[in-house]
Amino acid sequence: MAKQGSAAVTPINVVIDTDPGVDDFLAIALALNSPEIAVEAFTTTGGNAALRHTHANMLRILEVLDRTTIPVYRGAQRPLSGTFGDAEDVHGAGGLPIKLPAPVLRARERSAVRYLAQRVYSGPPVTLIALGPPTNIARLFRDYPGTAEAVERVVLMGGALDVPGNVTPHAEFNVWSDPEATALVFNSGAPVTMVGSDVCNRVRAHADKTPEPANAVIQRLTEAQFSARPGRYITLYDPLTVLSVVRPEVVKLERLSVSVDVTHDPERGRTRRDPEGAMIDVAVDVDAEAAIDLFTDRVIRGGFGG
Numbered sequence: 099m100a101k102q103g104s105a106a107v108t109p110i111n112v113v114i115d116t117d118p119g120v121d122d123f124l125a126i127a128l129a130l131n132s133p134e135i136a137v138e139a140f141t142t143t144g145g146n147a148a149l150r151h152t153h154a155n156m157l158r159i160l161e162v163l164d165r166t167t168i169p170v171y172r173g174a175q176r177p178l179s180g181t182f183g184d185a186e187d188v189h190g191a192g193g194l195p196i197k198l199p200a201p202v203l204r205a206r207e208r209s210a211v212r213y214l215a216q217r218v219y220s221g222p223p224v225t226l227i228a229l230g231p232p233t234n235i236a237r238l239f240r241d242y243p244g245t246a247e248a249v250e251r252v253v254l255m256g257g258a259l260d261v262p263g264n265v266t267p268h269a270e271f272n273v274w275s276d277p278e279a280t281a282l283v284f285n286s287g288a289p290v291t292m293v294g295s296d297v298c299n300r301v302r303a304h305a306d307k308t309p310e311p312a313n314a315v316i317q318r319l320t321e322a323q324f325s326a327r328p329g330r331y332i333t334l335y336d337p338l339t340v341l342s343v344v345r346p347e348v349v350k351l352e353r354l355s356v357s358v359d360v361t362h363d364p365e366r367g368r369t370r371r372d373p374e375g376a377m378i379d380v381a382v383d384v385d386a387e388a389a390i391d392l393f394t395d396r397v398i399r400g401g402f403g404g
């Protein structure tokens with residue numbers, strides 16, 4: 099595809115931490131078709147489904163998109179405390195609404211957290227994009243001193259500040275899946291950007307406005323997801339999070355003091371404005387039309403591989 103306007107720009111080094119997931123799939127496709135970023139590796143976590151599923155889905159996605167040279171590292175099977183729930187009711191059994199063959203591609207031997215530590219200690223500054231519960235990143239910062247200070251930034255899909263949650267009335271799914279990890283990342287001292295439901299809810303691909311995807315698997319995936327929802331739309335949570343790195347001007351950030359509810363009360367997993375919280379950048383507004391246009395151009399119309 100055309101990579102207009104990218105010639106003179108040095109790509110941003112990123113590692114994507116993910117729990118695929120339909121919108122993860124679309125976000126990964128977006129990342130791999132975006133010359134503004136260089137995806138060095140993927141790390142996997144449980145979340146939308148159990149790790150054995152999300153991890154296999156990650157490998158399948160790279161096979162579908164013909165990008166099997168990018169390394170994948172296996173990450174968290176459980177959150178810092180307790181066990182993961184899942185969102186198979188939204189994404190389908192095993193995390194995707196379509197069946198794909200078992201992957202031939204294999205992950206690297208090292209664990210996600212050991213890879214991340216080695217990468218952060220030895221390479222140039224890297225942006226960590228967390229598209230699932232941020233458990234791997236929390237473990238990195240907790241267990242490897244200095245890594246929070248050394249990363250370029252953490253851009254995290256999660257949280258719901260001024261809108262209801264999507265898993266409880268208060269909590270967004272990724273934060274709800276591991277509130278302790280989210281709190282640790284927020285308070286780590288790393289520059290954190292939160293791209294939450296406040297903006298993601300406003301970026302939806304509607305079936306009647308989405309052209310036929312060029313990639314056959316993306317066509318099956320989006321059609322299955324449209325069909326599963328009465329409104330025939332897909333909320334682009336993870337794609338918008340990637341877009342906020344690829345094209346920063348699509349979101350408006352505000353520096354806010356935010357805390358995460360880590361109690362076991364009904365508001366567990368809630369993100370709220372709190373003077374005692376951590377200072378992070380929060381996406382408070384979005385140019386939804388520009389976001390959907392870029393998503394459509396790169397993921398729906400985009401070719402992959404070759």
Ligand SMILES: [Ca+2]
Binds near residue numbers: 116117121146
């Ligand atoms: Ca995700």
